[in-house]
Amino acid sequence: MEQQITRFVGKYTFSGWFFPEIRITDIVEVLILTFLLYHIMVWIRNTKAWMLLKGIVVLAVFILVAAIFKMHTILYITKNSVTVMATIAIVVFQPELRRALEKLGEKQFLPAMVPFEGGREKVRFSEETRESMIDAAYAMGKVKTGALIVVEQAIRLTEYESTGIRMDCLVSSQVLINIFEHNTPLHDGAIIVRGDRIVSATCYLPLSDNMRISKSLGTRHRAALGMSEVSDALIIVVSEETGAVSVAQGGLLSRNITEKELREKLSSIQDRRVETGRLAALWKGRRKNEKKTDS
Numbered sequence: 001m002e003q004q005i006t007r008f009v010g011k012y013t014f015s016g017w018f019f020p021e022i023r024i025t026d027i028v029e030v031l032i033l034t035f036l037l038y039h040i041m042v043w044i045r046n047t048k049a050w051m052l053l054k055g056i057v058v059l060a061v062f063i064l065v066a067a068i069f070k071m072h073t074i075l076y077i078t079k080n081s082v083t084v085m086a087t088i089a090i091v092v093f094q095p096e097l098r099r100a101l102e103k104l105g106e107k108q109f110l111p112a113m114v115p116f117e118g119g120r121e122k123v124r125f126s127e128e129t130r131e132s133m134i135d136a137a138y139a140m141g142k143v144k145t146g147a148l149i150v151v152e153q154a155i156r157l158t159e160y161e162s163t164g165i166r167m168d169c170l171v172s173s174q175v176l177i178n179i180f181e182h183n184t185p186l187h188d189g190a191i192i193v194r195g196d197r198i199v200s201a202t203c204y205l206p207l208s209d210n211m212r213i214s215k216s217l218g219t220r221h222r223a224a225l226g227m228s229e230v231s232d233a234l235i236i237v238v239s240e241e242t243g244a245v246s247v248a249q250g251g252l253l254s255r256n257i258t259e260k261e262l263r264e265k266l267s268s269i270q271d272r273r274v275e276t277g278r279l280a281a282l283w284k285g286r287r288k289n290e291k292k293t294d295s
């Protein structure tokens with residue numbers, strides 16, 4: 001009896017357990033994996049990959065049943081079609097994968113470590129430009145004129161610029177209001193603002209396929225959100241239907257914001273030096289203040 005108790009204690013108490021040595025790199029590794037896993041799950045949730053995941057689960061259950069009942073032909077086919085399935089998934093999800101990689105590149109890891117931008121102007125756009133965009137957005141909102149203004153940041157939007165009509169014009173509220181005036185040649189699509197200048201109008205932006213976006217929102221808002229998903233740009237949307245001013249940034253849409261909130265958002269991207277600290281800000285979770293997409 002005594003021996004049995006000793007054996008039991010030896011088997012089920014700490015003396016029998018093996019604790020590997022935990023190094024600091026192990027903790028860092030766990031943190032990195034948690035971060036990556038979380039972002040992959042968010043990405044899956046917000047894209048068509050969610051459907052793919054559901055499909056994979058159904059398929060896995062089917063294969064499991066086949067394995068339990070030893071259905072050799074089904075198992076043989078499954079085994080031999082894994083590579084083909086993976087290739088098909090990559091082809092089907094090419095746009096999503098591309099966007100995910102673009103987002104990764106957008107994180108500005110290098111500039112955070114190397115001050116490449118030393119010789120460039122410290123301010124992205126002037127206060128006049130910022131105030132002109134604010135004045136124009138609310139003036140257009142008042143008379144329910146739809147507008148889509150893309151404010152470029154670190155990522156060059158050349159690809160989207162070329163879908164529109166090239167311009168080279170200083171930003172002013174009068175020009176902005178004039179561009180989006182109904183039934184004028186430049187009113188359709190988006191304008192791109194680089195620094196203090198409008199570089200292109202009537203641009204076509206990529207539409208977001210975020211499933212959680214409110215159904216009451218149309219393509220103008222979807223385009224703003226889509227653009228914010230593939231770049232670091234800040235996009236101002238004025239609704240033609242309600243006159244509400246919204247902002248899309250980093251895949252999030254803040255709807256019906258006030259003039260003060262818009263000023264804060266534009267001010268936060270005005271200083272180029274903030275870019276280098278953005279990575280740190282990301283970790284600090286500053287972005288949690290931004291409203292969720294379908295609020």
Ligand SMILES: Nc1ncnc2c1ncn2[C@@H]1O[C@H](COP(=O)(O)OP(=O)(O)OP(=O)(O)O)[C@@H](O)[C@H]1O
Nearest residue numbers: 146188189190204205218219220221223239240241
């Ligand atoms: N992919 C796109 N890129 C740029 N602009 C777009 C895009 N899709 C739609 N638009 C703009 O949005 C306009 C249509 O807006 P729609 O009414 O569908 O959107 P909405 O989000 O409901 O906005 P609103 O509240 O202003 O009606 C188009 O006339 C065009 O100017």
